Every structure is written in structure tokens, then in C-alpha cells.
Amino acid sequence: MDQPESSLPHAAVQKGQTPRHEELVRLIAQSLYSLGYRKAAATLEAESGVPLYPPEHDRLLLDVMSGRWDACAATIDSLTGITERNRAVAEFLVWRGHFLELLGTGDAGLRLATEVLSRRIAPLAIDRRCVHWLARAVVTSEGAVAPEAVAECRIGLFLDLVEALPPWFRVPSGRLEHLVETAVIQQVASCIYHNLPDEVTLFEDHKCHEEQIPSDCRQILCAHKNEVWFVRFSNDGNYLASSSSDCTAIIWKEDGTIFN
Numbered sequence: 668m669d670q671p672e673s674s675l676p677h678a679a680v681q682k683g684q685t686p687r688h689e690e691l692v693r694l695i696a697q698s699l700y701s702l703g704y705r706k707a708a709a710t711l712e713a714e715s716g717v718p719l720y721p722p723e724h725d726r727l728l729l730d731v732m733s734g735r736w737d738a739c740a741a742t743i744d745s746l747t748g749i750t751e752r753n754r755a756v757a758e759f760l761v762w763r764g765h766f767l768e769l770l771g772t773g774d775a776g777l778r779l780a781t782e783v784l785s786r787r788i789a790p791l792a793i794d795r796r797c798v799h800w801l802a803r804a805v806v807t808s809e810g811a812v813a814p815e816a817v818a819e820c821r822i823g824l825f826l827d828l829v830e831a832l833p834p835w836f837r838v839p840s841g842r843l844e845h846l847v848e849t850a851v852i853q854q855v856a857s858c859i860y861h862n863l864p865d866e867v868t869l870f871e872d873h874k875c876h877e878e879q880i881p882s883d884c885r886q887i888l889c890a891h892k893n894e895v896w897f898v899r900f901s902n903d904g905n906y907l908a909s910s911s912s913d914c915t916a917i918i919w920k921e922d923g924t925i926f927n
């Protein structure tokens with residue numbers, strides 16, 4: 668049975684560390700790399716004992732770039748914490764890459780390509796339309812990878828592979844920044860008296876206080892002849908609606924005049 672992806676960190680958690688700790692270290696390392704602080708990121712990996720990527724990630728990269736297709740499939744098969752669907756899609760990508768490279772070798776690779784299609788790709792039952800297209804490619808050579816384009820295609824294949832695998836395998840780019848931004852947006856959204864156009868700082872939780880609401884009297888609106896029961900500003904803040912027990916509702920403009 669598949670296990671939940673989030674409950675399965677890729678590496679053994681060291682003594683005194685929690686899975687959350689490991690995830691955080693990996694996100695910080697990734698953020699440092701993306702900011703260009705490669706030495707700091709490498710030092711963090713070494714000091715924490717938490718690599719940015721699981722060992723299977725680097726192994727898969729090496730195997731894909733070397734065209735060791737059985738080894739790629741074995742690595743994918745060895746991954747824990749991924750769904751069977753994820754696994755089948757990843758294997759499908761591997762064998763499709765191998766198939767298209769074989770087609771690119773001309774008649775020499777045709778028999779082997781057909782075998783890969785029938786024994787490796789078709790049984791995975793992934794993307795029937797693509798399988799039909801690959802079957803046609805045996806005749807048309809459409810999509811065949813020319814020998815000089817192999818390296819570039821393998822890089823593309825690896826990128827497709829990591830996209831097909833769970834987030835813990837690849838660490839989605841900009842993840843730490845996304846988490847921080849989400850926290851800021853949520854704090855602002857839940858700020859009852861939000862009244863500050865300034866940038867929200869990361870150094871403290873955001874909260875506007877009641878006393879920050881403007882309280883100076885700027886205008887007195889006098890058109891109603893009896894008690895006012897309800898007022899509300901328009902979303903853009905340019906108009907104010909008021910209703911009164913005098914049986915009238917008035918739309919006011921920003922300058923205090925009545926909107927006709």
C-alpha cells in the first residue's frame with residue numbers, strides 16, 4: 668500500500684532532529700543556492716548532515732545522463748513514499764526516452780525499440796495516446812532523437828522525471844520564499860484593523876491596532892433627517908453608503924457631496 672508522501676522523508680533523521688528540521692534545512696540550503704551563496708549552502712549540507720537532495724536524486728541523474736535505463740528503472744522502483752501512479756509515470760518517461768533514442772540510431776535500433784515499446788512501455792498502461800504515437804513513430808521516425816541531440820534530450824528527460832516525482836525528491840524551487848510570502852499574506856488577511864500601506868516586515872508578526880484607525884473628525888454629513896442605521900464604504904473607498912430611519916439611503920462621494 669502507498670504511504671503518504673509527506674510522512675516519508677527521504678533520509679534517516681539524525682538523532683535529535685525531527686522530520687520538520689530536515690525539511691527546513693533542505694529548504695534553507697535550496698534558498699541559499701538560489702541566492703548564489705553556494706559555499707554557505709554546501710557548508711550547511713555538510714554541517715547538518717542533511718543533503719539538499721536524496722541520494723536517489725543524484726543516482727538517477729547520473730544514470731539518465733549515461734543512458735543506463737535499467738538502473739534508472741531500478742532506482743525509481745526503489746523509491747519509498749511515492750504512489751504507484753508516480754512510479755509508473757516516471758518509468759514511462761524513462762522507457763520513452765530510451766525508445767526515442769533507439770529510433771534515432773536508424774534500422775540498427777528498430778528491433779530493440781519495438782521490444783522496449785511492447786515489453787516496457789505498453790504494460791505500464793500510461794498515456795494510451797502517447798503509446799499509439801510511439802507505435803506510429805516506429806514507421807515514421809517522428810520524435811526520434813538524433814545522436815548529436817542525445818545529451819540535451821537526457822537533460823530534458825531528467826527534468827521531466829523530477830517533476831513526475833514527489834516534492835521531497837526534487838524540493839520545488841523557491842519553496843522557502845513561497846512559505847514566507849504565504850505567511851505574510853495570511854497575517855495581513857487576518858489583521859482586523861489593517862490600516863498600514865507599508866511593507867510588512869518579516870521580523871515580527873503583523874498586527875494593526877485599533878488606535879491606528881484614524882479618529883480625527885474630518886467631515887460631518889448632515890443630509891439625513893433622522894437616526895442613521897448603517898454606513899459602509901465601497902470597495903475602492905471612494906463612496907460611502909448610508910441608510911437612515913428617515914427612509915432614505917444616500918451615496919456620498921469622497922468630498923462629502925451626494926452622488927447623483
Ligand SMILES: [Zn+2]
Nearest residue numbers: 858861862875
Ligand atoms: Zn494590519
